[in-house]
Amino acid sequence: MNLRHFLTTQDWSRAELDALLAQAAAFKRARIGRQLEGKAIALLFFNSSMRTRTSFELGAHQLGGKAIVLAPGKDAWPIEFGDGTVMDGEAEEHIAEVARVLSRYVDLIGVRAFPKFRDWAVDREDAVIRAFARYATVPVINMETITHPCQELAHVMALSEHFGTTDLRGKKYVLTWTYHPKPLNTAVANSALLIATRYGMDVTLLCPTPEYVLDQRYMEASRRNAAENGGSLRVCHDIEEAYRGAHVVYAKSWGALPYFGRWEQEKxxxxxxxxxxxxxxxxxxxxxAVFSHCLPLRRNVKATDAVMDSPACIAIDEAENRLHVQKAVMAALAEQGAGG
Amino acid sequence: MNLRHFLTTQDWSRAELDALLAQAAAFKRARIGRQLEGKAIALLFFNSSMRTRTSFELGAHQLGGKAIVLAPGKDAWPIEFGDGTVMDGEAEEHIAEVARVLSRYVDLIGVRAFPKFRDWAVDREDAVIRAFARYATVPVINMETITHPCQELAHVMALSEHFGTTDLRGKKYVLTWTYHPKPLNTAVANSALLIATRYGMDVTLLCPTPEYVLDQRYMEASRRNAAENGGSLRVCHDIEEAYRGAHVVYAKSWGALPYFGRWEQEKxxxxxxxxxxxxxxxxxxxxxAVFSHCLPLRRNVKATDAVMDSPACIAIDEAENRLHVQKAVMAALAEQGAGG
Amino acid sequence: MNLRHFLTTQDWSRAELDALLAQAAAFKRARIGRQLEGKAIALLFFNSSMRTRTSFELGAHQLGGKAIVLAPGKDAWPIEFGDGTVMDGEAEEHIAEVARVLSRYVDLIGVRAFPKFRDWAVDREDAVIRAFARYATVPVINMETITHPCQELAHVMALSEHFGTTDLRGKKYVLTWTYHPKPLNTAVANSALLIATRYGMDVTLLCPTPEYVLDQRYMEASRRNAAENGGSLRVCHDIEEAYRGAHVVYAKSWGALPYFGRWEQEKxxxxxxxxxxxxxxxxxxxxxAVFSHCLPLRRNVKATDAVMDSPACIAIDEAENRLHVQKAVMAALAEQGAGG
Known part of the structure; x- marks a missing residue:
C-alpha cells in the first residue's frame, strides 16, 4: 500500500479536495460520526495552539476516536531529525523511533512544527514533518509547518459558504501582508496563494516591497495552479490598486525571507x-469584499476593530470550519488505512 | 434567549442552588449520566489546578461529554482582554475572537483566572471571566477568579452531609484567616462568606486586624444574604471569642487588600x-465543630496534622463534592442550551 | 481488603506475571475491551514522557476508561511528601490530601517520579510512589521511579514473542551499560536484572568498572531470583567476554552510584x-542475539544506526508492548477494586 499523507493540498486533486469539503459540510450539519471508532490520533505540538488543538482533539472525539496530545521538548522528550547524527546534544531520541513507536499506538499522526526562524534554507526543507512522513507507517497530517493545508480547506469552505458556490473562478482575491511586531511564519501566506489559485481566483499578493514576496517554490506552484484552473497571480506593492474591486481580502503578516534570521535588520x-x-x-x-484571517489576530495592528466586528468579517466562520475540514481529512486518511 | 452563566452563586436563587445540590447528591450516588452526550466543554486554565481540572475533565466525561483543557500563555496563545487596544504587546489575540471561536467548537466554557496581585482596583473587576461571558455565545463557568462558586457548592454540600440536613440555619460558622508564606487570593474567603450567609448561618469572619477584612462588595452582599436568610455576619479579631461554641470552622489564607501589590510591606x-x-x-x-478547607493546604502552617487527620476534618469530602456539584452545574447549563 | 498495587514485579508471583503477559497478548490481538468501563486513572508525571503517557492514556481509553494526565509542579500544585513537615517552603499541599482526593475521583493512580539525582541514600527510598501507595485508597501503578516494572513486562513479552516461548531459561542475557552525556536513572537497569533473573535467564551485567554496579538491593534480589528460577547473575567488565554467545543484548546508560550528586567527578x-x-x-x-532498549535512545551514542535498523532490534516491539502490558495491569488492578 502506498501510504497517503495530508502534507499539502498540492498532493490532492481538485476532485479530492472538493470531496473533503463536501464531507466537511456534512459534518457541519451533523457533528457526530463513527469514522474513527476504535482509532486514535497523536497530535504533536512543537509550537503553541488553541484552535488547532481544540478542533483536532474534539473532532477526533466526535468521530468516535481518541486524540493524544503531546508537546515534545516540554512534556515529551526532545527529538533528533537528522540522519546519521551522533546524538550527544539535547535530543534524547530520534524521529525514527518516535514515528515508528507512535505508529504502533495510533492510526494517524498530526504534526505542528513551525520554522526555527534562523535559516530559511534549512526551514524550507520542512524537515520535521517530512521525517515523520518518512518513518511513520500511518498517515501524517500537517497541522502547520511552512504551509497550513487545514487552514486552506477551512478558508475555501468559508468563502464557498459566503458566495453560495464552490465555483470561485473570477473572484478577485487579495492576500495582503500586514504589520506585526515580530517576524511571523509564511505558512498561511504560502497556503493562501496555493489554495486561492487552485480554486481559479484572480489573486493579488499585496506586500510592501519585493523583499516580502514569498518563496519561489510557492510563487511558482501558485502560478501553475492559476494556469491550470483559469485564474491568475500578480504581485502588487500599491495598496489602493490591490484593494480596488476586490471580492476577498485575506490578511497575514510574515517576515521577509531575505532577512530571515537577521530580524533586527528587517525590523x-x-x-x-x-x-x-x-x-x-x-x-x-x-x-x-469579504474579509478573513486565520487567527490569532492582533486587533488594531493587523486589522481594526471596525473591520473585525463588521458583517464582512468571516474569520470566525473560517475558524469554525477548521473543525469540520479536519474531521473530513482524518476520516479520509483513516478509511485509507482500513482498506489497506 | 438570555444566556445563563455560572459566574457567582449570587445570580442563582436559593431554590436553584438547592436543585443543583440535589442533582449533585444524585450524581454522588450514580456517577454515570448522559446529560452532556455529544457536548463539549473548554477548560481554560490561566493558573494551576489539580482538583478543578481533574473533577471538571472527569465530570464531563462521566456525563458523556468531552473536556478540552487549554492553558493560554503556555500551550495556547496569550490573550488581550481590553477593548480598543492596539495589540502591539505580548497578547497574540483578543478575547473577542477566543470566546467566539470556542463558542463554535464547544457547548460550555470554564475559566480559571486568578488576580494578578498588582492592583486590587483592577483585579476586583474580574475582567477575564467577564470578557468571556460578554463575548461567548455559550454558558461560562467560573472555575475560580476572585470568587469560587463551585467550591461554595461543594462546601455547603459537605456541611449538609455532615449535619444531615440542608437547613444550616442557626449553625455558628467561623471563617478564619490563617498564615501562609505568600499573599493568596481572597476568592475562597469571599465565597465562604457569600455561601455561609446565603444558607442562613451565623457567620464570624476571624482575621488578625481590620486590614484583613474582605472587599466591601462581598461584605455587603454577605450582610444582605444574612438579613434575607435569617443569619448574621460579624467580624472578630479575637481567636478565642471566634472559636468558642462554633459548629463549623473553615480556614483560608489571603493577602490584606490595603497592601495589595505592595506585599513586601504586608509580609x-x-x-x-x-x-x-x-x-x-x-x-x-x-x-x-467540623473543620474544612478548600485545598491545597500547607500542613502545620494553615492547620496542624492533628486537625487534618481528625474525624472532624471534612476537607476530603468537600474536595470529592467538587466533582458532583460541577457535574450538576454543567448539566444545568447544558440543558438550558438545549432548550434555547 | 488488602489493596494491591503494581509498584514492583517482585510483589507479584511468576504465575501472576505470566497471567498479565497472557492478558497482554490477548489485548495485542484485540485492542478494544470493557475492563475499565466507567472507571478512571490519574496519571501523575513528575517527569517527561512520550511512550508512557501515550500508552497509558490510550490504553485506558481502549478499555472504556478515562485517563486524567497531571503534571504536579507544572500544571498542578507542587507536593510535599515528608511527614510532619511545617510546609512553609515551595510545596502547596501534602501527599496525604493529594492521594486521598484523587482516590475519591479515580479508580487507579499512575505515578512517574524519577530520582532527584542529589543523594542516592534519599532517592533509593522511592519516597514519592511509596507515599502515594500509603495514602491512596485505590491501586497505584509505578510508571517509572527507581524501577520500571511496566517496562519489564513489555521487555519479557517482546523476548517471548521473539523466541516463540515464555520459557526463557538457558538464554544468555547481557545488560550492557552504555555511554550517555548525562548521568541517567538506574531504574531500567535495576528492572532488567530483576525480570531477566525472574525468568531464569543467565544474566551478565556488563559495565565499565565496579563503580557502575547497581544498588545492592537489586543485585541481591536478582541473585535470589536467579537461584529460585534456575538462572544466574554475574558482573563482567570485559566487553568481548560479555557479548560472546549472548542470545539477548539489552542496553541502558546510568550514572555510577558512588558519584551520585557529584556528577562532575564522574563525567x-x-x-x-x-x-x-x-x-x-x-x-x-x-x-x-536479539537487541533491545527501553527508549528513548540516542543513536550513535548508545547504539549505532546499523544496530537500531537491523532485524535483530526489537525495541519498537518492546515499546508497542507497553500498551498491551499496561492495559493488562490496569485491568487486573481494577478488577481487584470491583471485587473488594
Missing part, C-alpha cells in the same frame, strides 16, 4: 509599513 | 500572625 | 567509556 523596514493594517477606508475600495 | 504584618493556625487547642473551644 | 570517568556503544562488531560476537 525598521517592517516598522515603516504599519499602514498596511486592514481598515474601513481600504475595505471601502473593494467590491463589498 | 512582616502577616508573619506576626502565624498563631492563627488551626490546631487542636482552638478546635477544643468549639461545640464539636 | 571524565564516563567519558572514557564511549566505546561501550552497541555496534555491529560487538553484536557479531553473540549467538545471533
Amino acid at each position: 525598521p523596514i517592517r516598522d515603516a509599513y504599519r499602514h498596511f493594517i486592514v481598515d474601513e477606508a481600504k475595505m471601502a475600495l473593494t467590491d463589498h | 512582616p504584618i502577616r508573619d506576626a500572625y502565624r498563631h492563627f493556625i488551626v490546631d487542636e487547642a482552638k478546635m477544643a473551644l468549639t461545640d464539636h | 571524565p570517568i564516563r567519558d572514557a567509556y564511549r566505546h561501550f556503544i552497541v555496534d555491529e562488531a560487538k553484536m557479531a560476537l553473540t549467538d545471533h
Whole structure:
C-alpha cells in the first residue's frame, strides 16, 4: 500500500479536495460520526495552539476516536531529525523511533512544527514533518509547518459558504501582508496563494516591497495552479490598486525571507509599513469584499476593530470550519488505512 | 434567549442552588449520566489546578461529554482582554475572537483566572471571566477568579452531609484567616462568606486586624444574604471569642487588600500572625465543630496534622463534592442550551 | 481488603506475571475491551514522557476508561511528601490530601517520579510512589521511579514473542551499560536484572568498572531470583567476554552510584567509556542475539544506526508492548477494586 499523507493540498486533486469539503459540510450539519471508532490520533505540538488543538482533539472525539496530545521538548522528550547524527546534544531520541513507536499506538499522526526562524534554507526543507512522513507507517497530517493545508480547506469552505458556490473562478482575491511586531511564519501566506489559485481566483499578493514576496517554490506552484484552473497571480506593492474591486481580502503578516534570521535588520523596514493594517477606508475600495484571517489576530495592528466586528468579517466562520475540514481529512486518511 | 452563566452563586436563587445540590447528591450516588452526550466543554486554565481540572475533565466525561483543557500563555496563545487596544504587546489575540471561536467548537466554557496581585482596583473587576461571558455565545463557568462558586457548592454540600440536613440555619460558622508564606487570593474567603450567609448561618469572619477584612462588595452582599436568610455576619479579631461554641470552622489564607501589590510591606504584618493556625487547642473551644478547607493546604502552617487527620476534618469530602456539584452545574447549563 | 498495587514485579508471583503477559497478548490481538468501563486513572508525571503517557492514556481509553494526565509542579500544585513537615517552603499541599482526593475521583493512580539525582541514600527510598501507595485508597501503578516494572513486562513479552516461548531459561542475557552525556536513572537497569533473573535467564551485567554496579538491593534480589528460577547473575567488565554467545543484548546508560550528586567527578570517568556503544562488531560476537532498549535512545551514542535498523532490534516491539502490558495491569488492578 502506498501510504497517503495530508502534507499539502498540492498532493490532492481538485476532485479530492472538493470531496473533503463536501464531507466537511456534512459534518457541519451533523457533528457526530463513527469514522474513527476504535482509532486514535497523536497530535504533536512543537509550537503553541488553541484552535488547532481544540478542533483536532474534539473532532477526533466526535468521530468516535481518541486524540493524544503531546508537546515534545516540554512534556515529551526532545527529538533528533537528522540522519546519521551522533546524538550527544539535547535530543534524547530520534524521529525514527518516535514515528515508528507512535505508529504502533495510533492510526494517524498530526504534526505542528513551525520554522526555527534562523535559516530559511534549512526551514524550507520542512524537515520535521517530512521525517515523520518518512518513518511513520500511518498517515501524517500537517497541522502547520511552512504551509497550513487545514487552514486552506477551512478558508475555501468559508468563502464557498459566503458566495453560495464552490465555483470561485473570477473572484478577485487579495492576500495582503500586514504589520506585526515580530517576524511571523509564511505558512498561511504560502497556503493562501496555493489554495486561492487552485480554486481559479484572480489573486493579488499585496506586500510592501519585493523583499516580502514569498518563496519561489510557492510563487511558482501558485502560478501553475492559476494556469491550470483559469485564474491568475500578480504581485502588487500599491495598496489602493490591490484593494480596488476586490471580492476577498485575506490578511497575514510574515517576515521577509531575505532577512530571515537577521530580524533586527528587517525590523525598521517592517516598522515603516504599519499602514498596511486592514481598515474601513481600504475595505471601502473593494467590491463589498469579504474579509478573513486565520487567527490569532492582533486587533488594531493587523486589522481594526471596525473591520473585525463588521458583517464582512468571516474569520470566525473560517475558524469554525477548521473543525469540520479536519474531521473530513482524518476520516479520509483513516478509511485509507482500513482498506489497506 | 438570555444566556445563563455560572459566574457567582449570587445570580442563582436559593431554590436553584438547592436543585443543583440535589442533582449533585444524585450524581454522588450514580456517577454515570448522559446529560452532556455529544457536548463539549473548554477548560481554560490561566493558573494551576489539580482538583478543578481533574473533577471538571472527569465530570464531563462521566456525563458523556468531552473536556478540552487549554492553558493560554503556555500551550495556547496569550490573550488581550481590553477593548480598543492596539495589540502591539505580548497578547497574540483578543478575547473577542477566543470566546467566539470556542463558542463554535464547544457547548460550555470554564475559566480559571486568578488576580494578578498588582492592583486590587483592577483585579476586583474580574475582567477575564467577564470578557468571556460578554463575548461567548455559550454558558461560562467560573472555575475560580476572585470568587469560587463551585467550591461554595461543594462546601455547603459537605456541611449538609455532615449535619444531615440542608437547613444550616442557626449553625455558628467561623471563617478564619490563617498564615501562609505568600499573599493568596481572597476568592475562597469571599465565597465562604457569600455561601455561609446565603444558607442562613451565623457567620464570624476571624482575621488578625481590620486590614484583613474582605472587599466591601462581598461584605455587603454577605450582610444582605444574612438579613434575607435569617443569619448574621460579624467580624472578630479575637481567636478565642471566634472559636468558642462554633459548629463549623473553615480556614483560608489571603493577602490584606490595603497592601495589595505592595506585599513586601504586608509580609512582616502577616508573619506576626502565624498563631492563627488551626490546631487542636482552638478546635477544643468549639461545640464539636467540623473543620474544612478548600485545598491545597500547607500542613502545620494553615492547620496542624492533628486537625487534618481528625474525624472532624471534612476537607476530603468537600474536595470529592467538587466533582458532583460541577457535574450538576454543567448539566444545568447544558440543558438550558438545549432548550434555547 | 488488602489493596494491591503494581509498584514492583517482585510483589507479584511468576504465575501472576505470566497471567498479565497472557492478558497482554490477548489485548495485542484485540485492542478494544470493557475492563475499565466507567472507571478512571490519574496519571501523575513528575517527569517527561512520550511512550508512557501515550500508552497509558490510550490504553485506558481502549478499555472504556478515562485517563486524567497531571503534571504536579507544572500544571498542578507542587507536593510535599515528608511527614510532619511545617510546609512553609515551595510545596502547596501534602501527599496525604493529594492521594486521598484523587482516590475519591479515580479508580487507579499512575505515578512517574524519577530520582532527584542529589543523594542516592534519599532517592533509593522511592519516597514519592511509596507515599502515594500509603495514602491512596485505590491501586497505584509505578510508571517509572527507581524501577520500571511496566517496562519489564513489555521487555519479557517482546523476548517471548521473539523466541516463540515464555520459557526463557538457558538464554544468555547481557545488560550492557552504555555511554550517555548525562548521568541517567538506574531504574531500567535495576528492572532488567530483576525480570531477566525472574525468568531464569543467565544474566551478565556488563559495565565499565565496579563503580557502575547497581544498588545492592537489586543485585541481591536478582541473585535470589536467579537461584529460585534456575538462572544466574554475574558482573563482567570485559566487553568481548560479555557479548560472546549472548542470545539477548539489552542496553541502558546510568550514572555510577558512588558519584551520585557529584556528577562532575564522574563525567571524565564516563567519558572514557564511549566505546561501550552497541555496534555491529560487538553484536557479531553473540549467538545471533536479539537487541533491545527501553527508549528513548540516542543513536550513535548508545547504539549505532546499523544496530537500531537491523532485524535483530526489537525495541519498537518492546515499546508497542507497553500498551498491551499496561492495559493488562490496569485491568487486573481494577478488577481487584470491583471485587473488594
